[in-house]
Structures are given as C-alpha cells and as structure tokens.
Amino acid sequence: MVFEVRIHGRGGQGVVTAAELLSLAAFEEGLRAQAFPSFGSERMGAPVTAFCRISDLPIRLREPIAEPDAVVVQDPTLLHHVDVFGGLREQGFVLVNSKRTLAQLGLSELYDRHLPPRLRSTPASEIARERLGRPIANAALLGGLSALTAVVRLSSLVRAIEQRLPASVVEGNVLAARETYERVRSTLGEGHGALDGEATHA
Amino acid sequence: MTHFYQTGTFAVGNRLLDEDAASVQADPARANSITKGHRACQGCGEALGARYALDAALRASGGQLIAANATGCLEVFSTPFPESSWRLPWIHSLFANAPAVATGIAAALRAQGRTDIRVVGQGGDGGTVDIGLACLSGMFERGDDVLYICYDNEAYMNTGVQRSAATPPAARTATTEPLGTHPGNAFGQGKNLPLIAMAHELPYVATATVAELRDLERKVERAMQLHGARYLHVLVPCPLGWGSATADTINIARLAKESGLFPVFEAEDGRVVRVSPIRRQVPVEDYLRRQKRYAHLFAGAGRPDVIAQLQASADRNIARFGLLADGGEEPAERDIGLLDVLATSERGAQ
C-alpha cells in the first residue's frame, strides 16, 4: 500500500509542518511515512509544496509526488496560478481550504475527471481562527483529510499535534482538527471517500 | 621608573634597573620563545619584536602559551623544514586565518577545561589588515580569549615588498612606484587597524615599536592580565623593504614615533587611555631620509609638497592623540573617545 499526499500553500502557513504532522500520524499507526518539502527561497508568501508519502513498507523512493492520491490546497489564491492538481490520480482526493464550494472556486472541471464524492472544500481557516485565534489552517485541514480519506485516524493526528506543536497551540489545533474532521465527515453520506467505511490502507 | 635615554646608541640600560623593572630579556632563565638559528634578515624588526613580545607573554602566562601564526616573514624565516626556532607550541595554518585558528585553540582549551593555557595569534600587516581582517574582526566581536599581535612592516615583505593597506602614503613599494606624478603609495587610502580594533570596543588595544622594547613588554604583560579579545600593533622596520641600514632598525622605529607619524598609545573599551609622549619631536624628514622607500621625495627637486602632506599628517596625529603635552617620560594618561580621534581624520583633510 502506498498513499501519496501533496499539500500546497504559501510560506508562513505551516505547509511543511502539515506534511510532517501527517507523517507523524502515520508513524503512530505503525506505518512508514516520508515527509519532505519543495520550496524556493525562504520567504513569507511564496508558494510552497510539501509531500507526504505513506506506505506499509519501507520507503526507498526519493522523488516529488507527481501523481498524488490526495491534494490539499491550504491557500485558494494558488488556484489557477499554480498547477495544484497536476497529476492527481483519477480516484484521487481533493480538499481545498475555502468557505466556497469547488464550483464557486471555478473548479467544476474536477468533477469531470475525478470522483465527486472525493472532492471537498472546507472552511478550515475560519475554523482555525475560531479555535486558535489565528487562521493557520494546516492542522485543521489534516483533520478534514483524515475524514475524507481515512489515510490516518483522527486520534493519530491528535497525538501527532500534541508531540510536534508548541504546547501553547496544541489545544487550539486539536479542536480545529476535530471540528474540521466532523465537518467534512458530515458531508460524506453514501459513497464517501473511504468506500464502505473501510480505511484506505486496510 | 628611571629611563636611560641615550641618543646615537642602542643601549637599553636594563642592568641598572631593579629586577622587577628589568626586561624579560635580562633574565638568564628566560623562556626564549624564538631561539637563534632562524633565517631572518640582518636587522629584522619583526624578529626582534616577536621575541620580546612572546617572551613577555610566556613569562606572564607561566610558560602556558600557544601561538597561531599567519603566513608571512615571521612564519617563513622561523620554520625552514626540518628546523624550527619556536620553543613554544606553535601552529601555522594559512595566510588569512591566524585569528580564527587562535579562536579554535582557545575554544578547544575551554572545552578541555585548560583555561590556564593562553593563546596568542600573530601575523604581519598583510595577514592582519588585509586578507585576515574578516577573521580578525570575527575574533574581536566574539571576544574570544586571544591576544592578537600584528607586526607591521607596512607592506607584503615576504613576497617582495608589495603594497598593503598598512603601507603609508608616499612609500615606494613594487606595486606603488613613484612614476609620473604618483607620490609612491597614494594618499587617502589605508586602514588604521588600531582604530578599527578600538571600534570593536576591545578591553585592550595598544600600539608599540621596537624602539621601546620595555614598553612593548609592559603592554604585552598588561594585555595578558586581561581576558577576551586584545590587540597589539607593533611597528617593526624592515631594512630590506624600507631600504634602511640594518643597524638603524631601532633608531628608525624611534623616529617614527618621535615625528608623530606612528602614535604610540593604549586604549580600553574604545577610548584612548594612555599615550607614550614624544620626548623630542623631530620633523618627518629626519625619519624619511633614512629610508630608500622615500628617496624619491628627495631626489632632484624632490617633492616638498608630499613631505608637507606627511608633516601635516604627523601634526594631526600629535593633535588628536595629545602626543606632545606633559613633556614627561612616563606614559601619559588620556581620555579620548574613538569618535574624537576620528573627528580629525586623515581623509577629511585630503
């Protein structure tokens, strides 16, 4: 089993940390995970991409994720500027951080090429602002990703947040992750992302 | 303290002083940091200065001293493989890194808990003022526990007398020939390392010459009582590069000071606190005439304009460091901040 996630955002939004948190959550479940960034100069606001490759076998591969199983877009201003969905597998998942729908974001064409139940947007920044006091949506979005894909359990994600983030922001991030998880989960009716209730890595 | 100041001779008169006021050199049991057999030129000011400075440092540290040396005359003439003149632990690495190597030695000693062992970094003007300046400034700003000594013979002597940032204006070197209207080395250039060191607000910065060896020793001893980054700048005439008589080295160093061209002072934390006053001021010509590197100022019609500029320089030094006041022989107390010294800057007047 291999599950590859690509996360897009801008410098300062914790994109690299998001990939790391995801890898930590996978590690908690006894999986192997490799998280790594791809960035230009260290600068606030520059587009940043981070990758997380998850597998039940040791990972030897060292290449950027060109055909992701899931794409997370932390900053919707990247849409239409950066090819965030490039290479997304036909059965891939999409989670965009926005209070608007994918159609409103001009992404209707995704529905043609991919499976609609696997494509979601969620207002993670708003949730984060409420729970954290700041619109840093990385952990929140991972909660949504967990609900959408079941690649890792929410409880693993929570443990990762507790281990990796500074103590002062752990509570807020855990709440944001949980809330986003519930929110995305509630939009998944029949035919939800993890088909038939099974985790994708069963 | 009694001074025996004799013109026309080179006696220092130590044997008539009290033992504790006598030079380290007067002690038959002295350490002898650099011993005979080295290949320095006859009359080399650097060999003389280095020996006095390091012997004083060895005495002050109870023999617990390590030296890091930059590439240059001192390094080359003291270590012709397979021989070495050095009687203390000594390392030569590269041209530009003596201060950094010294920093490394001090760091290792600290990690090993051997802070009783002291560290000296040393080099010529080239390795200190030019290529070594980045490492020197780094050592200064970190306050590493190193005494750095620059032996300034005012050019790259070991490679054949080329200009450095310590070469004074009007001096002839192989790369500043007095051709056409050029006076030799240009005016308005150069780095004043003692002032740069003062700008780092070091606990101790001092200049000295090989004409006043007891003064040099005293300054080394003073520096060794302190910790942190300290800097000594010693004028060491080079008969070969300066075109002076080999027997004239100490005299020329004295004239450099007595003319005002080379101020001899001490500074602490960015302020000049003591000067070695000029005993009998001499016109710069007395100093310049003894060196072939200035011969072009006197040949034929000569360059009285250039000599006047040099005199003005000397007068400016006298004014800004207060080199004449008092008239006494002791080091005279002063309190002049670096900015006040710079207020009467060389460049301003050019």
Next chain:
Amino acid sequence: MPSQIEGSLAVARTVARCRPQVVCAYPITPQTHIVEALSRMVAAGELAPCEFVNVESEFAAMSVAIGASATGARVYTATASQGLLYMAEALFNASGLGLPIVMTVANRAIGAPINIWNDHSDAMALRDCGWVQLYATDNQEAADMHVQAFRLAQECSLPVMVCMDGFVLTHAVEPLEVAEQQDVDAYLPPFVARQALDPSAPATIGAMVGPEAFTEVRYLAHAKQMDALDAIPGLAAEFERRFDRASGGLLGGYRCEDARTVIVALGSVFGTLQDVVDERRADGRTVGVLAIKSFRPFPLAELRAALADAGQVIVLERAFAVGVGGIVSADVHAALAGLRVPIHTVVAGLGGRAVTRRSLHAMLDQAHAGSLPELHFLDLNTQLVERELARMREGTSPGPHAENILRELGIVAAGPV
C-alpha cells in the same frame, strides 16, 4: 526505537553522541537545521563540554576547526555548496596537517547561476582536497556514517566529510534511529591526538616544506587514504555488529549479482533506483544498482570485482566535469580498465531537478536498445538548449544564458528591458 524526525535532526543528535568538543559553523542552506540543533543542545547543556562558536564565514569555520583539532579536541562542522568552496584553502590545509575533523556536506549545486538545490557539484569540486569523502544513500546511513567517520578520522589521522543530499535527505522527515550514547561510547573511544599543541610538549605544526621533502610528504597523504580504504570495511562491519544495522562500507549493491546492466550511483538516488530495479526485474530484465559510499578513497579493486561480469555499466552522476564529461565515470573507467564493459555516463539531477522513476526507465529502455549515448544528460530540454545555442551562433551577444532560458520558460518577464 526509531523516531519520526528530520534527517538533519538525526544527524545532529548522532553527532552530539559522538561527543564533539568544539562545533563551529556558518549557516548555509540546506545545512542550517543541523547546526541549529547542535547549537540548542549546547546551549541547553545537553551536549557538554562543548564550545559552539558562531563564526563569520565558512573559511573561518574550517580555520577554527583546524585550531581546535590541533589542540587535541574532537571537532565538527557542516557546510554546503558555496560554503565548501569558500573554505577550499582550509580543507587542503586540514588534510595536509592530518587533522581528524568531521564535516557534514549537505550537497548542493554550485553557482553561477546560484542554485540552492541538491546535486553533487560541491563535494565533487573538492574531491582531491585530501579528505575522505563518504556518500550516504539514505538518512539512516547519513546519521550512522558520522559515528564511523569520527572513528575513521582519529584512527587514520585524516579529515572526513560525510555527504548527504541537501533537502532530499536533510529536510525529509522519516523514521530514524539515533545511535544510543553507550553504544557510541563503546564504538568511539576518546580522541587522543598524535601531535597536539601543548605547552608540556611544544611542537611546531605547519612548517614550510621544500622540494627536497614535499613529494614524500604528499605520498604519505596518499598512503594514509589507502589505509582508510582498508579501514572502512572493518569499521562498517564493527558498526553492524554493535548497532545491529548495516551502514557505510565502500560499496552497497542491490541485486547486482547476476545483473546484465548495473547502474552505479552516489547518494539518495540509490533509493529510487532500488524501486526501478525491482520494477525492471518484474519485467524480466536483470538490472542492479551499485552505490559508491566511499568516493575518496576510491575503491578501485572492489568496484572492478563488483562490475567485472556486467554486460554494461551506467554511471549516474549528479555533477559533471565541464569540458570533459563524467567525474565518477572517469574513476569507474580507471577501475574497469582493460575489461570490455561498456560504460555510459548519465548526468542527472543537476541543481535539484528530480530524478524520477519514469526518466530512469526511459534511460534503461535506451540502454537496452543500445541507443544510450556515451554521455547523456537525463531530461535535458534539447529544444531550449538548441535555441540558445542558435542565438549564440547568430553572433548577437546573447547575455547570460540563465536569463534567456528563464525568459523562454516564462519564469522571467519576456521582452527586452
């Protein structure tokens, strides 16, 4: 027990357990995380006694290392790319003086044009400076190699650089073991200098050596590296016995035994190549990959033995010698001299360009079809290059190539200024 941590952190923690007494480093991407971690450990008293010196340049870093090592302290530093070049003079000095300094090089391209991403041009540019050069194939090996490096350095009286791919390894978070302190202590005894700056036994270090003795002194440096060639396998074997995992050594092969085609490579691309090899083998093609872990000293005999029966060899390099061709392949040619094994040089991954399975499969298809050139640049955009060459031939002065190419790729605003 592994921890899910960044490669840099695994290296820093492992280095800390090697008990360095002086750490002196200057920041440069992508090595910064390593020295930042060490700085924190020293400040928190977790690594003691250790002096952490914030130096003003890489040249100063290596110079401080020289002074400290000459005083008998165990010393560590790290750098990359431009920084490695900036300390070039000091590198030769350190090896010439036989100082057992250990340094991590987070491999990164050399400018111009400036590029912060991974390739091997930095370490390759200094391959002959007299340092032992080890290349880690993954993060676990990168961390473990440092333990072996400190031991090798003090036993052979030689400085050692451990090369790990910048960003690709340094910034990857994965499950990694950090060697336990008691195991490191058992493997790595305290450093006792052969000759040190010590007032109780004064020595002159760094004297000038003239024509009458220089050749002999330099020959001895070569002899020391040849000793290292003998020592490295033994140290790797001892490491495996004590730490219960394999790492280091001179070479690392994967499915080479019966391989018709063997790819020779250095560094982290070995991982990707292992996946490619498995995919090829599933298709019935006998391909293997051989990692060179000790590049200096270069294991000529071992490489010859490993490749003697190969049908063809592809040397995959992350650097090249401008005006000549391959760097590693030149040494591979020397190792296989006289044997009739065709050797191809493939230059890949320059300046951080990803080396993908897809491209590697295409390369192998070409190799199997017999159409792989002797010198091949993987994924070269030939149209782009040809247009630029045409511009040059036109005679109009084309300006810096980089700007023209970036303009073509639409990265830089088009049109004249």
